[in-house]
Amino acid sequence: MTISKKAILTVSLFVLSFFLLKVSAQSNLDFEQGLKGWDISGDKKNVSIDQSNFFKGKNCVKIGNSGAEIFQRLHVSPLSIVQLQCYVKSENKDVKAYSFIRFYNSKHELLLEYKSQPTDSLSYQQAGNYTETPALTDYMEIGAGRDSTGQGAVYIDEFNIETNIGVPAKKHDPLVDLDKYMEPFWKSDTIYNETVLLYSVNGKKAEGKLLYTPEQVLSVKDFGLQTDYKKGIDYTLNGNIISRDEKSTMPFRADTSFDTQNDLAWFNLQSQWIVVTYTHRGKWGSDPFPYKGDKLPNTLARLKSKSPLRIVAFGMSITRGLDVSSYDSTVPYMPTYVDLFAGELRKTYHYSSIQMYNAGLPGATVDWGATYADKYINPLKPDLVIIDFGMNDFWRLNPSQFQGYIKTIMEKVKADNPKVEFLLLSNMKFDPDYVLSSDKNKSFYQSNLEGYSHVLKQMETNGVVNVDMYAITNILYQIKKAKDCLTNPLHPNDYLARWYAQAMSAVFEN
Numbered sequence: 001m002t003i004s005k006k007a008i009l010t011v012s013l014f015v016l017s018f019f020l021l022k023v024s025a026q027s028n029l030d031f032e033q034g035l036k037g038w039d040i041s042g043d044k045k046n047v048s049i050d051q052s053n054f055f056k057g058k059n060c061v062k063i064g065n066s067g068a069e070i071f072q073r074l075h076v077s078p079l080s081i082v083q084l085q086c087y088v089k090s091e092n093k094d095v096k097a098y099s100f101i102r103f104y105n106s107k108h109e110l111l112l113e114y115k116s117q118p119t120d121s122l123s124y125q126q127a128g129n130y131t132e133t134p135a136l137t138d139y140m141e142i143g144a145g146r147d148s149t150g151q152g153a154v155y156i157d158e159f160n161i162e163t164n165i166g167v168p169a170k171k172h173d174p175l176v177d178l179d180k181y182m183e184p185f186w187k188s189d190t191i192y193n194e195t196v197l198l199y200s201v202n203g204k205k206a207e208g209k210l211l212y213t214p215e216q217v218l219s220v221k222d223f224g225l226q227t228d229y230k231k232g233i234d235y236t237l238n239g240n241i242i243s244r245d246e247k248s249t250m251p252f253r254a255d256t257s258f259d260t261q262n263d264l265a266w267f268n269l270q271s272q273w274i275v276v277t278y279t280h281r282g283k284w285g286s287d288p289f290p291y292k293g294d295k296l297p298n299t300l301a302r303l304k305s306k307s308p309l310r311i312v313a314f315g316m317s318i319t320r321g322l323d324v325s326s327y328d329s330t331v332p333y334m335p336t337y338v339d340l341f342a343g344e345l346r347k348t349y350h351y352s353s354i355q356m357y358n359a360g361l362p363g364a365t366v367d368w369g370a371t372y373a374d375k376y377i378n379p380l381k382p383d384l385v386i387i388d389f390g391m392n393d394f395w396r397l398n399p400s401q402f403q404g405y406i407k408t409i410m411e412k413v414k415a416d417n418p419k420v421e422f423l424l425l426s427n428m429k430f431d432p433d434y435v436l437s438s439d440k441n442k443s444f445y446q447s448n449l450e451g452y453s454h455v456l457k458q459m460e461t462n463g464v465v466n467v468d469m470y471a472i473t474n475i476l477y478q479i480k481k482a483k484d485c486l487t488n489p490l491h492p493n494d495y496l497a498r499w500y501a502q503a504m505s506a507v508f509e510n
Contacts, residue, residue, distance in 0.1 A: 067148030319360030
């Protein structure tokens with residue numbers, strides 16, 4: 001499960017001065033080569049290699065009777081995801097051990113520190129920090145230490161550090177026409193690559209619904225766009241219902257393949273859909289995403305004058321793009337919704353000086369965002385900020401609490417840049433099957449998520465616009481089904497991510 005309800009890590013500022021800095025790659029993380037590659041701050045005589053209390057291998061580090069730390073430095077990129085893990089234990093309950101990550105800019109100024117909860121466990125416990133590097137980060141320090149109180153030693157072993165989490169080893173160009181992909185679903189008479197999960201219930205023929213009734217089907221393919229399926233051989237079409245013929249090789253899922261007995265049961269549907277391209281004569285009705293550019297006058301003015309525009313997307317895993325095909329390095333490599341949005345603005349306003357910075361942190365909660373907004377957003381001097389939280393918050397925060405944190409984020413950003421403007425995204429609905437009816441908290445979760453949509457809409461004013469993905473997914477899940485639109489219970493697939501990008505673009509397209 002990619003998203004988890006992580007404890008929010010506390011921040012304390014740690015001022016470190018030095019006259020010479022050497023940034024090195026990670027090495028000797030298990031101390032089998034002694035302290036090679038490690039630096040020490042504090043009382044060095046109290047730091048030594050111990051061969052009796054190791055977690056693995058033959059060696060560990062012992063920090064004795066006064067506070068000290070061991071650390072390494074390594075280069076990292078701004079707004080990248082990092083994770084540190086190590087194992088620590090205490091000699092007795094009088095002393096505590098902790099791990100830390102500290103981020104510095106190119107001037108060697110401390111930007112931010114994350115520190116694990118100190119532990120006095122007498123057996124090895126995993127300590128660590130999972131977070132995002134702040135804007136302007138040049139390098140980070142990873143390490144662990146002992147508090148300065150009490151008598152006794154702490155032991156540290158087996159570091160592991162991951163950087164640039166989620167960045168594919170190789171970047172692929174999209175295998176789809178992005179101009180066609182950005183034609184609004186509610187306006188276009190041609191629908192390109194609509195995803196359908198063919199679904200068999202009670203052993204019956206697998207089928208799924210399209211958004212509209214096709215006038216002409218132009219293609220039916222697998223999600224990777226490698227295989228063409230034929231009408232009458234692979235599928236039949238009745239109105240907007242497409243059915244899989246029994247001898248077809250088209251992918252499908254049976255109802256029995258999903259866990260319906262356990263609450264919060266996870267699934268992964270990546271690439272298991274078919275995609276259908278078709279023309280239609282259907283009408284959506286009222287415009288679900290009307291033009292609102294006049295409510296964002298500063299952004300609109302920059303677009304019209306072709307002035308440089310800086311956009312920051314601040315949020316969670318959906319913001320980062322988790323489980324769209326480019327993020328998962330899966331054909332057809334469609335970009336994330338924030339990149340689709342930026343690309344559409346460049347196309348619509350005919351200039352390229354539009355920069356998008358993605359500060360989404362998978363697993364992030366809105367209170368984390370409120371705590372650190374100034375660290376991640378303000379140094380970038382944005383003209384427009386996309387705020388996208390909630391999918392990790394509905395478990396515990398009511399709408400009023402959620403709104404309060406959103407306001408704090410906005411206040412911190414506006415304090416540094418009064419002219420900045422905001423797009424507030426209301427969350428999509430999670431898969432209704434994800435929470436069983438027997439879960440006594442189900443109505444609490446659902447009412448929170450719906451309530452977030454209402455309070456964000458109430459916040460609309462000059463300089464603030466709401467894009468309501470909750471309302472549109474409520475409609476979509478009734479016409480189609482949630483699993484047509486989702487990679488897993490909490491993340492959109494390529495199709496629904498396009499709705500995000502199209503909805504945001506519509507704000508600026510009159």
